[in-house]
Amino acid sequence: MGRKIASQRGLNIHFEVADVCDLEKEGGQYDLIIDSYCLQCIVFDHERQQVFSAVKSRLKSDGYYLVSTAILDKVHEKMIGSDTLEASDTGTVYTKYGSSIIDVDTGIVLSPINKSAHDYPDAICIAEQWYLPSRRHLRSSELESELAVAGFNIVFRDEQHTGSLAFTLSN
Numbered sequence: 001m002g003r004k005i006a007s008q009r010g011l012n013i014h015f016e017v018a019d020v021c022d023l024e025k026e027g028g029q030y031d032l033i034i035d036s037y038c039l040q041c042i043v044f045d046h047e048r049q050q051v052f053s054a055v056k057s058r059l060k061s062d063g064y065y066l067v068s069t070a071i072l073d074k075v076h077e078k079m080i081g082s083d084t085l086e087a088s089d090t091g092t093v094y095t096k097y098g099s100s101i102i103d104v105d106t107g108i109v110l111s112p113i114n115k116s117a118h119d120y121p122d123a124i125c126i127a128e129q130w131y132l133p134s135r136r137h138l139r140s141s142e143l144e145s146e147l148a149v150a151g152f153n154i155v156f157r158d159e160q161h162t163g164s165l166a167f168t169l170s171n
Contacts, residue, residue: 025054033058033059033063034066043134056151071139072139080096106136107139110133117130
């Protein structure tokens with residue numbers, strides 16, 4: 001559909017479907033790379049760094065990385081309950097977060113699973129319930145800091161929708 005619309009409008013756009021955590025660092029250089037609610041599903045630090053590294057290597061020096069993602073804002077913070085669970089093996093304290101639990105220090109959200117945990121290598125058992133890391137909801141300032149450390153500068157922030165940020169590479 002995207003190719004058809006681009007063709008009708010005479011636009012030269014390259015569309016690519018790939019696992020964002022396994023993007024090749026070599027290849028085309030782009031004016032714009034868009035992340036539309038993908039980053040929140042990349043939970044682990046090493047995978048997030050892989051993504052940022054691939055984006056930086058594929059982005060033109062004057063290009064933009066547009067990120068729209070869920071963050072831990074006032075609306076999401078209201079979902080954080082007072083009930084807590086502690087992982088006995090790590091001592092990590094998780095707090096009730098809607099039907100899931102969250103580590104408020106890292107923003108990692110774990111969702112309960114009812115299937116065999118053996119099917120999921122990242123599954124964690126807490127208080128006799130199996131959970132799977134499913135999302136990462138950082139506060140806006142934490143996301144901005146993470147991206148700054150990765151080498152991006154904020155050039156735009158949508159104040160009405162705090163999850164929309166545009167970044168460009170630092171010069």
